Amino acid sequence: MQRTVTRVGVVGWGAIGRTVGQVLAQGRLAGAELTCVVDNRPLHDIPVPQATLEQAIEECDLLVEAAGQSFVREWGTRVLEAGTDLLVASTGALTDDEAAAKLLAAGPGRVYFTGGAVGGIDLLQAARGLGGFRSVRLTTTKLPATLEQPWMDAELLDRMRTATGPVEVMRGTARDVPVKFPRSTNVAATVALAVGDPDRVEVSVVADPAAVRTRHVIEADGDHGSYRFEVDHVPDPGNPATSRIVPHAVLRGLAAITGTAGQIL
Numbered sequence: 001m002q003r004t005v006t007r008v009g010v011v012g013w014g015a016i017g018r019t020v021g022q023v024l025a026q027g028r029l030a031g032a033e034l035t036c037v038v039d040n041r042p043l044h045d046i047p048v049p050q051a052t053l054e055q056a057i058e059e060c061d062l063l064v065e066a067a068g069q070s071f072v073r074e075w076g077t078r079v080l081e082a083g084t085d086l087l088v089a090s091t092g093a094l095t096d097d098e099a100a101a102k103l104l105a106a107g108p109g110r111v112y113f114t115g116g117a118v119g120g121i122d123l124l125q126a127a128r129g130l131g132g133f134r135s136v137r138l139t140t141t142k143l144p145a146t147l148e149q150p151w152m153d154a155e156l157l158d159r160m161r162t163a164t165g166p167v168e169v170m171r172g173t174a175r176d177v178p179v180k181f182p183r184s185t186n187v188a189a190t191v192a193l194a195v196g197d198p199d200r201v202e203v204s205v206v207a208d209p210a211a212v213r214t215r216h217v218i219e220a221d222g223d224h225g226s227y228r229f230e231v232d233h234v235p236d237p238g239n240p241a242t243s244r245i246v247p248h249a250v251l252r253g254l255a256a257i258t259g260t261a262g263q264i265l
């Protein structure tokens with residue numbers, strides 16, 4: 001049987017989008033080709049034309065979102081209503097119940113989410129079939145500079161900048177935290193998507209000057225079992241808020257969507 005090739009547009013040519021786009025442009029993912037790139041700044045040296053979002057929706061079967069939470073909130077529904085599929089990296093956009101419900105109900109395009117920087121999401125989601133979890137905890141530890149936010153007061157910024165060890169900069173739930181760290185804590189929202197409840201996921205965000213690797217620890221406990229997933233990622237050199245593995249998680253998802261045989265679902 002002849003498989004069709006999925007025409008993919010990448011929205012956001014940064015740490016994630018650039019790697020995803022280059023792999024696609026080099027023909028390294030059978031069943032998918034890079035058609036265009038959308039970014040809100042002019043790009044040079046890209047392997048395909050830069051397009052407007054309207055053009056990309058017209059030309060592509062699927063858009064990979066690697067731009068930011070605000071793109072998902074503003075344009076996600078529009079993409080899906082035009083019949084284009086959307087693979088979302090900025091899962092933090094989904095912590096707003098109303099926005100999430102709209103996105104999940106929109107179509108005929110289909111929305112997908114990358115597991116991104118965390119593993120074990122498949123099992124956390126599978127456990128919903130057994131009644132879910134009593135408790136779910138996520139601890140994210142990153143370099144202090146990647147966690148600085150405009151809302152932080154001088155005292156907290158000073159503690160982060162002069163820290164010689166770990167400093168907890170926020171404790172909350174997966175509903176509160178991704179809004180406060182829009183470029184750094186999508187994993188909290190991804191865990192919430194998997195367990196189906198952002199209020200159930202307790203999140204601790206830790207700044208640590210020794211965290212040359214970004215650490216995410218998920219601990220979940222239920223009647224059916226206890227789970228602990230821990231990852232230590234090398235950050236992207238150009239954007240240390242994002243781990244180098246993330247575009248490859250996106251590509252793995254794309255391979256599954258485009259029907260490459262042998263994918264682990």
Ligand SMILES: NC(=O)C1=CN([C@@H]2O[C@H](COP(=O)(O)OP(=O)(O)OC[C@H]3O[C@@H](n4cnc5c(N)ncnc54)[C@H](O)[C@@H]3O)[C@@H](O)[C@H]2O)C=CC1
Nearest residue numbers: 012013014015016039040066067068089090116117183242
């Ligand atoms: N799900 C996960 O585990 C992870 C998700 N992320 C999220 O993925 C997204 C992309 O991450 P990175 O590639 O590291 O970001 P980046 O900052 O390196 O690149 C973002 C790119 O998107 C462009 N952009 C921003 N807003 C745009 C808009 N409205 N329309 C078009 N282009 C726009 C920027 O000009 C930039 O080129 C971020 O929201 C980030 O927080 C990052 C790491 C892990």
Ligand SMILES: O=C([O-])CC(=O)C(=O)O
Nearest residue numbers: 117184185186187242243
């Ligand atoms: O890349 C990572 O390790 C995680 C990250 O930035 C996020 O959760 O937004």
